[in-house]
Structure formats: structure tokens, C-alpha cells
Amino acid sequence: MCEFSFENVYGKLGSGFAEAHHVVPLGQLRDKVKTRVEDLITVCGNCHRMLHRMPGKRDDATKLNRAIRKA
Ligand SMILES: [Zn+2]
Ligand SMILES: [Zn+2]
Numbered sequence: 229m230c231e232f233s234f235e236n237v238y239g240k241l242g243s244g245f246a247e248a249h250h251v252v253p254l255g256q257l258r259d260k261v262k263t264r265v266e267d268l269i270t271v272c273g274n275c276h277r278m279l280h281r282m283p284g285k286r287d288d289a290t291k292l293n294r295a296i297r298k299a
Contacts, residue, residue, distance in 0.1 A: 229289070230296050232272040246270035253284040 234242025248268045269289055271279065275296075282288040 229269075229271045229275040229293060232274070234272065247273055247276045249276050249279050249289075251286055251289065 234245040236242075238245075247270065249271050250263070251267050251269060271289075275292060278292055279288055282292065
């Protein structure tokens, strides 16, 4: 997303670190659904928080990406 590298900043400690975000918010899903890999995107903590400030739609990630490119 923003190309932040935890490893570059935190060294070994941050190596391989990222947060997983559900493209469709769990609160919007009915009953038990299995999480599929396609439903997750990996983002840094900052982008993750920003995603959760957005409406919770499938294209949030695309929009956030665009917002980052513009900023
Ligand atoms: Zn999330
Ligand atoms: Zn980020």
C-alpha cells in the first residue's frame, strides 16, 4: 500500500511483519464464514487504521491507494 517496510525501520524485529485486513469487514458478514486468503490484504499499521476510518466497502483499499499516490 504505502510501501512502508517494517524491516527497514525496525530491522530484524520488523522482518516479515504486516497486519492483515479483511476486505469485507467482519461485522458485515453473516454467521460463520471461513476467511479466505483472497479476503485479506496485508498492510502496515497506519494504512490499517486508515482503512478502518473508511466506509467498509470492497474498494476501500483501492481508494486508499489512490489517496496515498495523490498525497
Ligand atoms: Zn482491518
Ligand atoms: Zn502503510
